[in-house]
Amino acid sequence: MIAWLDNADTPFPPPEQALVQPDGLLAAGGGLSPQRLLSAYRQGIFPWYNPGEPVLWWSPNPRCTIRPSDLHISRRLRKQILNEDYTVTFDRAFIDVIKACAAPRPQQSGTWISTEIMAAYTQLHHRGIAHSVEVWRDSRLIGGLYGLGIGSLFFGESMFSRADNASKIAFSYLCVQLQQWQFQLIDCQVYNSHLESLGAGLMPRNEFLGLLARHLDDPEPETWQFSVDARQVAGKTV
Template sequence: MDATDLMRMYLADPDQPFPPVELADPSGLIAFGGDLSPQRLLSAYSAGIFPWYNPGEIIHWYCPDPRSILIPTDLRVTKSYRRAVEKADYAVTMNRAFAEVMAHCGEPRGGDDGTWIGSDMLAAYLRLHHLGHAHSVEVWRDGELVGGLYGVARGRSFAGESMFSRARDASKIALYWLCAQLTAWDFPLIDCQIASGHLTSLGAIELSRADYLALHTSAAARPGPPGPWQFDIPVPTSPNHLPV
């Protein structure tokens, strides 16, 4: 990468727009620098761009090609997955514990001591949540938060950021009910960003960046659900499982 490329990619001014996504490098990196202000984050998500970097590093912005997405109606539900959902030994909520969900998503896992969700990320997405743009789904058992996920909505396009599970299938239960609600709201996609074996096993597919952006741009241009997000489909809500 030469000096001209670095200058093009560096966001030196708060109002500087992102470069065209077609100029991203092979990893999908489109820009670096800037900040995590609500304005910058909303501009990024509207354009199909997301931040991804380690705590202490300069902010990196990505728009990879290909792009992993999950069509909510295409969630792959195996027999064991369906049994876990239908057992209903849990309560599921939306936007009840956003900060806690994100904090759990940022905990090291799988023997890895690191995390890409640092304190600046936590603060930035909590601001988006308070502004009504970032949302969480929570799964509770016996008053304990055992699983969940969070992401950012633009219109009727939802970008899933991360999920966590402290009990078997808890994050998959959160995803099941998110997909059910987004289907009811006529959301055509959940942006999964980068493919993984786990997401693929759940039905995620890869699209070219151009095809993803066409789908995302159309969905993001449609008005989202009015008012604060809450489930308006029947979900397990046993008070025995919710926190006091």
């Protein structure tokens, strides 16, 4: 059985109480207020559910993560980065990015990013907590990602591409910029081969929670702007 969160004030159970199958399912209900979401992320918990369902909260074990310095850039991706036929920005089009992430994808009938999710994370963006990375070509948005920055940790939520490797370019720029800012970790939540190709791996939940406890209150960047260039990203030199 999982815990039911009656209202916004009901606390989460400890992440260690999450189910083994399905991996990490911890609780349901409670809504998506900014306070609820921040409480969740600070405890290593995130929402993931289908539209029309109660909010479901997860803390899987192991956790998919990447340290910014562990970014892997393939030869092909490095060539695309150095080509510089694009521009990368922070927070220029958050709403457009989350809408693009919510759009149906090939071989998928729907999306878990509902209007409720979009509204909740947009509130966090207006508070300076949720951030987007945009990749532009000829003033057209071709890729990007969004997530939360808390302390020296980044909690990735979703990414999209409308051009070859555009989401990987966004992720690569993010990793190298976060490394420059001395961020400790990017939480990728759940494993997939796309993230693995960029250097992500699995971390035991107790190790992940220990990193959160040590780094959630680290100083944060004053402004989210890129200061790294294509050569730094391609060479991962900061």
